[in-house]
Amino acid sequence: xxxxxxxxxxxxxxxxxxxxxxxxxxxxxxxxxxxxxxxxxxxxxxxxxxxxxxxxxxxxxxxxxxxxxxxxxxxxxxxxxxxxxxxxxxxxxxxxxxxxxxxxxxxxxxxxxxxxxxxxxxxxxxxxxxxxxxxxxxxxxxxxxxxxxxxxxxxxxxxxxxxxxxxxxxxxxxxxxxxxxxxxxxxxxxxxxx
Amino acid sequence: xxxxxxxxxxxxxxxxxxxxxxxxxxxxxxxxxxxxxxxxxxxxxxxxxxxxxxxxxxxxxxxxxxxxxxxxxxxxxxxxxxxxxxxxxxxxxxxxxxxxxxxxxxxxxxxxxxxxxxxxxxxxxxxxxxxxxxxxxxxxxxxxxxxxxxxxxxxxxxxxxxxxxxxxxxxxxxxxxxxxxxxxxxxxxxxxxx
DNA sequence: CTAGATTTTGAGAGTTACTGTCAGAAGACA
DNA sequence: TGTCTTCTGACAGTAACTCTCAAAATCTAG
Numbered sequence: 001x002x003x004x005x006x007x008x009x010x011x012x013x014x015x016x017x018x019x020x021x022x023x024x025x026x027x028x029x030x031x032x033x034x035x036x037x038x039x040x041x042x043x044x045x046x047x048x049x050x051x052x053x054x055x056x057x058x059x060x061x062x063x064x065x066x067x068x069x070x071x072x073x074x075x076x077x078x079x080x081x082x083x084x085x086x087x088x089x090x091x092x093x094x095x096x097x098x099x100x101x102x103x104x105x106x107x108x109x110x111x112x113x114x115x116x117x118x119x120x121x122x123x124x125x126x127x128x129x130x131x132x133x134x135x136x137x138x139x140x141x142x143x144x145x146x147x148x149x150x151x152x153x154x155x156x157x158x159x160x161x162x163x164x165x166x167x168x169x170x171x172x173x174x175x176x177x178x179x180x181x182x183x184x185x186x187x188x189x190x191x192x193x194x
Numbered sequence: 195x196x197x198x199x200x201x202x203x204x205x206x207x208x209x210x211x212x213x214x215x216x217x218x219x220x221x222x223x224x225x226x227x228x229x230x231x232x233x234x235x236x237x238x239x240x241x242x243x244x245x246x247x248x249x250x251x252x253x254x255x256x257x258x259x260x261x262x263x264x265x266x267x268x269x270x271x272x273x274x275x276x277x278x279x280x281x282x283x284x285x286x287x288x289x290x291x292x293x294x295x296x297x298x299x300x301x302x303x304x305x306x307x308x309x310x311x312x313x314x315x316x317x318x319x320x321x322x323x324x325x326x327x328x329x330x331x332x333x334x335x336x337x338x339x340x341x342x343x344x345x346x347x348x349x350x351x352x353x354x355x356x357x358x359x360x361x362x363x364x365x366x367x368x369x370x371x372x373x374x375x376x377x378x379x380x381x382x383x384x385x386x387x388x
Numbered sequence: 389c390t391a392g393a394t395t396t397t398g399a400g401a402g403t404t405a406c407t408g409t410c411a412g413a414a415g416a417c418a
Numbered sequence: 419t420g421t422c423t424t425c426t427g428a429c430a431g432t433a434a435c436t437c438t439c440a441a442a443a444t445c446t447a448g
Contacts, residue, residue, distance in 0.1 A: 007415075007416075008414095008416085009414085009415050009416075009424075009425080012414095012415085012425090013425085037404065037405085038404080038405065038406085039404085047427085048426065048428075049405095049406095049427090050426070050428080050429095053405090053407080054425080057406090058405080059405070059406095119321060122324070123318060123320060123321050124317060126317060126320035126321065126324075127313060127316055127317050127320065130316070130320075151360070151364045151380060151381065152380070152384065155357045155360045155361070155380075155381045155384045155385070156384050158356050158357065158359075159353040159356050159360075159384065159385050162352050162353050162356040163352065163353050165352075166345070166349050166352045166353075167345065167349070170345045170348065183345060186345060186349075187345065187349045190346065190349045190350050190353065191349070191353055191385060201445075202443095202444065202445085203395075203396080203443085203444055203445075206396090206443090206444090207396085231434085232433075232435085233433085233434095241397080241398085242397070242398045242399075243398090243399095243434095243435095244397070244398060244399075244400095245396085245398070247434090247435065247436080248396080248397085251435090252434080252435080253433095
């Protein structure tokens, strides 16, 4: 159940997924996101358009994919119960970000470039951000017993997540030359104080 | 130039615009946003689909429309130069909101209901929010001489706008029974302190 | 009030993202 | 090997746009 010898079927699925994604990104690089049609991507990846949509429900999903949220959740749950909330949040956010960054820095820069240039992607990413906020609210409420739907908590979380998003955006605009965790720290200072 | 005797042409345009919008909202109320097609709206409003798109570039634009930003800008510019920035912002945000609320409370509740229920609207509204943030950054930069693209200012503004948005959302979720300006004040307390 | 310039409109054809269905191909498993 | 399940591609359909063009409505000069 936990082990993954990965049957042929699974391996093929992964391969197809990767093929579609890389076909897509290479086309995006050539022609831009909006000028690239799903049919073209499917053709280059050598699958049918139907198959494309089986792997990615929307064209935007090619770009979005989010490994961060589960990591954040785990990191937050791992914080000691007596740690002050704001401190716990800060630590729980920085760690996983560093982790993701180490693993897929270049991919992240690419996605952020699309985020900046394509309104549809930006819109979609923002709704993902809202979901992150909502999940985080529930998570914190679990820990503190606070009302997860109360105005105070919701504003706190929404702004923290927005601050983090802005830090990542800023980082990408400058081509990733800065230390991302430092930027995130600075951004969080604005909301939750140093 | 400033006066508006409004020729027949202009009057008709306004009328058409209103006809389309009210047709749309009445259909939305009956069938929901997504189940309502542009063709249906055009039919009820007695215009051709082409004309619909001339008045509203996208279906989402029916719901979005934003009177707030210009008011905010004017209110902010009107604050005395020696007032502390955070205080100026707070005042500049609350005033116009009260104004808009007084004029179109019910419409606002309706739009927020769609915001909550329709992902496409939410996504679109979020990108509008980003534009508000960007404009506000420029505005503040003008006043303080700060770098409009600096991380600090951007985070501050983004979070303030996000906090305000969350306050409005909260207000609408509770059916508008609260005093909105109080909620906004509370929300801003989280970001910029009391 | 009429003639001509300008703007607005509707019809129609085309593109693209996406949905649903179904038969056949391909991996899993006994 | 044969059956059972899953994956795939072909196809048809929908809905939001976009573009083009000719006809209709409004505006403006004389």
